[in-house]
Amino acid sequence: MKKSFINKIIATFIFLLIWHFASKSFSSIILPSPFEVVISFINNINDKNFFKHIGVTVYKAFWGIVISFLLAFPIGVLMGIKKEVYDFFHPFVVFIQSMPVIAWVLLALIWFDNNFIPVFVVIIAVIPIIILNIAEGVKRVDHKLLEMAEIYKLSKGKVIKNIYIPSIAGYFESSLKIVFGNTFKVVVMAEVLAHPGMGIGEKMSWARINIETADLLAWSFMVVIITFIIMGVLKLFQKEKN
Amino acid sequence: MIKIKNLEKFYEDLKVMNNVSLNIEKEKNTVIIGPSGCGKTTLLNIIAGLDEDYDGRLISNFDKIGYVFQEDRLLEWRNVIKNLEIVKEEQDEKLLNHILEILEIKDLINKNVTNLSGGQRQRISIARAFYYDPEIILLDEPFKSLDIYLKKRIYTDILKLKIETNKTLVMVTHDIREALLLADNIFILSNLPSNIIKKISIDISYDKRSLDDERLFEYEKEIYRLFLD
Numbered sequence: 001m002k003k004s005f006i007n008k009i010i011a012t013f014i015f016l017l018i019w020h021f022a023s024k025s026f027s028s029i030i031l032p033s034p035f036e037v038v039i040s041f042i043n044n045i046n047d048k049n050f051f052k053h054i055g056v057t058v059y060k061a062f063w064g065i066v067i068s069f070l071l072a073f074p075i076g077v078l079m080g081i082k083k084e085v086y087d088f089f090h091p092f093v094v095f096i097q098s099m100p101v102i103a104w105v106l107l108a109l110i111w112f113d114n115n116f117i118p119v120f121v122v123i124i125a126v127i128p129i130i131i132l133n134i135a136e137g138v139k140r141v142d143h144k145l146l147e148m149a150e151i152y153k154l155s156k157g158k159v160i161k162n163i164y165i166p167s168i169a170g171y172f173e174s175s176l177k178i179v180f181g182n183t184f185k186v187v188v189m190a191e192v193l194a195h196p197g198m199g200i201g202e203k204m205s206w207a208r209i210n211i212e213t214a215d216l217l218a219w220s221f222m223v224v225i226i227t228f229i230i231m232g233v234l235k236l237f238q239k240e241k242n
Numbered sequence: 243m244i245k246i247k248n249l250e251k252f253y254e255d256l257k258v259m260n261n262v263s264l265n266i267e268k269e270k271n272t273v274i275i276g277p278s279g280c281g282k283t284t285l286l287n288i289i290a291g292l293d294e295d296y297d298g299r300l301i302s303n304f305d306k307i308g309y310v311f312q313e314d315r316l317l318e319w320r321n322v323i324k325n326l327e328i329v330k331e332e333q334d335e336k337l338l339n340h341i342l343e344i345l346e347i348k349d350l351i352n353k354n355v356t357n358l359s360g361g362q363r364q365r366i367s368i369a370r371a372f373y374y375d376p377e378i379i380l381l382d383e384p385f386k387s388l389d390i391y392l393k394k395r396i397y398t399d400i401l402k403l404k405i406e407t408n409k410t411l412v413m414v415t416h417d418i419r420e421a422l423l424l425a426d427n428i429f430i431l432s433n434l435p436s437n438i439i440k441k442i443s444i445d446i447s448y449d450k451r452s453l454d455d456e457r458l459f460e461y462e463k464e465i466y467r468l469f470l471d
Contacts, residue, residue, distance in 0.1 A: 144311070144313065144315055145315060145317065147292055147311075147315075148309070148311065148315040150291075150292065151290060151292070151307060151308070151309045152308075152328070152329040152370075152374055154328065154329070158328060162317055162320065162328060163317070166317070166319040
């Protein structure tokens, strides 16, 4: 554990070193040095609206995820239980999943208010993952355990609590990981194009327009940090559970 | 009791049971013995009500059935005590303790199922069936995956529980000696499509049975002959 941590530090250091020397060969518009990015980052933190921008993005991502789970859960469960429901929804799910996310962003630009576009795009990007994972979890419920439940006349509540939920839990957790890994990339992309006025994507878009490459990278790293924090919290929850 | 008459069962085009008729007497140990793949588990599933796709008649006045499956079918994410308590709406501590003592698993109750050995898990599955307190318990080769020492221990335990609770037991196995030691009535199934080729009733009390016994030895020879024909 300790050794792997040291390896990670070494890898990061080597990466920063290569970046630093590479930046010397280019202008700071093409490739700013790590120091410039850090300075940009500190300037951003000192901006009074810094946390507001982050807050807006996180808020939209949060609602996107919540709505996705609320919609995906019943559909996924029904798809897992009934083959007919699975056959009905599967083409739609695959269609949503296969269409490029950018196409959905462009459509959303026509359809929705700028503030809702990032939420919509998160839903579109993550809902197929959740639906398919939950459907798979329900499908894989051990029918031998269900027979046992039938023999011992276990109530529906007991079957759901003791057989279905624990069986789905693993699939639910893996879908959570993929969802959180993807959400912030998607929500920021939607913000860049939708210009909702506030948010990390909005700031990145302005950085691009003003050709402030260091600022663009500083905000990008902010997205990485947020994703890291959320994945860390998720891991903590998992550890606690085990 | 249970009366099965002219039972026929198909798996698609394959006829697995042909005209099977047998009676299961109350408070007796019935052992159904036959070669592997002759439909013994199917017969138990039909008795349990898990398989309703058959022709023929099944009359049963048992409502509450316990089942010790071939695999233990425990909930891996629950500990031992939760796996037992789940089959009861109202817990009966006295009965539970009694069963745990006989099966010698009292010190396991707070353990995680995943940390137990195969023999321990099978004992918990047996405890679950007895704790449910059914009128009849079906056992599907419950000793199949166990070594000879564990086998002997567990069927001694089952006999102890049987004598104390006087439950009706129906067990399927392909082990002739197991059948001779446990059964009041033995039904012998033929190869596919299977039917009952012989019923043997053993009138020796369980605790006096030994494989050295002349009469059991005769039964054993007879069953071997039937299998080989």
